[in-house]
Amino acid sequence: MAKKIGVIVFPGSNCDHDAYHAMKHVMNAETEFLWHKDTNLEGIDLLIVPGGFSYGDYLRSGAIARFSPVMNAVQNYVKEGRPVLGICNGFQILLEAGLLPGAMLHNEKLRFVCKNVHIRVESAQSQFTSGLKKGDVLKIPVSHGEGNYFIDEDGLASLEEYDQIAFRYCTAAGEITDEANFNGSVSAIAGITNLEGNVLGMMPHPERAMEPILGNSDGIVFFNSVFNTLQLA
Amino acid sequence: MYKAKVNITLRKSILDPKGKAAHHALQNLGLNNVEDVRIGKFVEMNIEAGSKDEAYALAETACTKLLANEVMEDFRIEIE
Numbered sequence: 001m002a003k004k005i006g007v008i009v010f011p012g013s014n015c016d017h018d019a020y021h022a023m024k025h026v027m028n029a030e031t032e033f034l035w036h037k038d039t040n041l042e043g044i045d046l047l048i049v050p051g052g053f054s055y056g057d058y059l060r061s062g063a064i065a066r067f068s069p070v071m072n073a074v075q076n077y078v079k080e081g082r083p084v085l086g087i088c089n090g091f092q093i094l095l096e097a098g099l100l101p102g103a104m105l106h107n108e109k110l111r112f113v114c115k116n117v118h119i120r121v122e123s124a125q126s127q128f129t130s131g132l133k134k135g136d137v138l139k140i141p142v143s144h145g146e147g148n149y150f151i152d153e154d155g156l157a158s159l160e161e162y163d164q165i166a167f168r169y170c171t172a173a174g175e176i177t178d179e180a181n182f183n184g185s186v187s188a189i190a191g192i193t194n195l196e197g198n199v200l201g202m203m204p205h206p207e208r209a210m211e212p213i214l215g216n217s218d219g220i221v222f223f224n225s226v227f228n229t230l231q232l233a
Numbered sequence: 234m235y236k237a238k239v240n241i242t243l244r245k246s247i248l249d250p251k252g253k254a255a256h257h258a259l260q261n262l263g264l265n266n267v268e269d270v271r272i273g274k275f276v277e278m279n280i281e282a283g284s285k286d287e288a289y290a291l292a293e294t295a296c297t298k299l300l301a302n303e304v305m306e307d308f309r310i311e312i313e
Contacts, residue, residue: 060302067299096302103304105243110250150247150305185247 002030003232008074008090010036010065015051017204022207023048027223029232036068036145041077047229049074049090051143051205061104061146062092072096083127083230084199088144091191091201096174100194101159101202102151108184112145116216117182119190119204120170123163126197131225137174138167138218140204143179147203149185149192156187166200167191235280235288236313241301242273276300288312 004211005023009016016033024031034041036054041047065071071093078084078099086094094100096130107113121129121136151159159165167190171180181188183203191202206219243249249271256270280293282288292310301308 059300063299063302095304101304103302105305106250107246108248108250110254152304185252 003045003230004043004045005029005031005048005232006034006041007031007048007050008034008036008070009050010052010054010068011090011094012056013050013052015089015207018205019050019087019207022210022219022223026210026220026231027227027228028165034070036065036070038070039069039073041073044077045082046226046232047074047077047082047084048091049084049086050207051090054089057146060096061089062094062096065089065093066097075099077118078194078199081196081198085128085226086199086201087205087207088142088147088203091203092146094201099199100192101155102149102186102192104146105148105150105184106146107144107148107182109182112143113147113182116141116166116209117190117204118170118172118174118180119167120153120174120176122165122168123193125163126193126200127205127229128165128193128200128222128226129166131228132222135174137170138206138221139172139209139216140218140222141208141216142204142208143208144183144203148183149183149189149203149208151186151189158208159189159192162195164193164195165189165191166193167202167204235282235285237278237280237288237292238313239278239292239296239300240273240309241276241296241306242271242308244305244307247305251308252271271305274300285312
């Protein structure tokens with residue numbers, strides 16, 4: 001049976017169509033939208049929690065969305081070891097839901113930043129990154145005002161010990177510098193996985209970098225890794 | 234009926250960039266005696282409860298479950 005990808009749509013999601021297009025028309029995978037009130041995730045082989053401004057970012061980014069009916073199903077889906085990818089606001093929602101550790105603060109310099117940045121693969125252990133090599137550099141766009149990842153010292157030590165840091169912001173040459181860490185994230189973290197490696201949250205938008213004609217196609221490198229590992233192709 | 238007043242602020246150990254920006258602007262206004270600014274949220278809730286303690290407990294649940302994210306925020310509750 002053909003593998004299927006689900007893209008959750010919350011009120012205020014705005015990268016849901018980008019994710020759908022990237023999966024359906026670039027990766028050629030069977031893809032469907034799931035409304036945030038859906039509670040049946042049967043037959044979904046990869047679940048994407050897309051970017052945007054769910055519930056207008058009221059209270060905190062992702063704070064209200066995590067109480068949407070679909071999120072109970074997502075909790076069970078994760079417990080079963082099935083793969084969930086949260087991008088940008090999706091990452092924020094997964095943090096608020098406690099599916100990933102830490103929280104998001106406003107960008108250190110308070111600006112909303114929308115541009116291509118470089119990220120370095122820090123771990124090739126997860127279900128999403130095992131087709132990449134540690135140290136690989138990808139150019140992927142970011143678009144957020146609250147992407148300043150925070151976790152306390154013990155939490156950071158634990159992320160490092162269990163190899164849960166998937167990506168760090170870096171220069172084009174792959175160096176970690178203060179300047180490259182444009183939003184002030186703890187340890188320049190751009191993406192993390194859960195302990196089991198079946199949930200990935202990342203602030204950069206690989207689904208927006210899928211076509212050479214649009215100037216950047218490094219997102220395909222990332223999704224090829226995801227598709228190969230999860231055998232979605 | 235009780236009124237719960239909740240103050241939510243970023244934890245002391247966390248840099249508050251909005252507070253810092255406001256502090257800088259206050260210094261530009263010549264208010265040099267303002268030494269530190271922290272910006273947070275204020276939430277008011279009317280709570281139906283049998284006692285002040287019960288109202289406090291309900292407000293505390295609201296904070297820990299939704300209103301505050303204890304990874305990065307502290308909260309203070311006053312019941313009137």
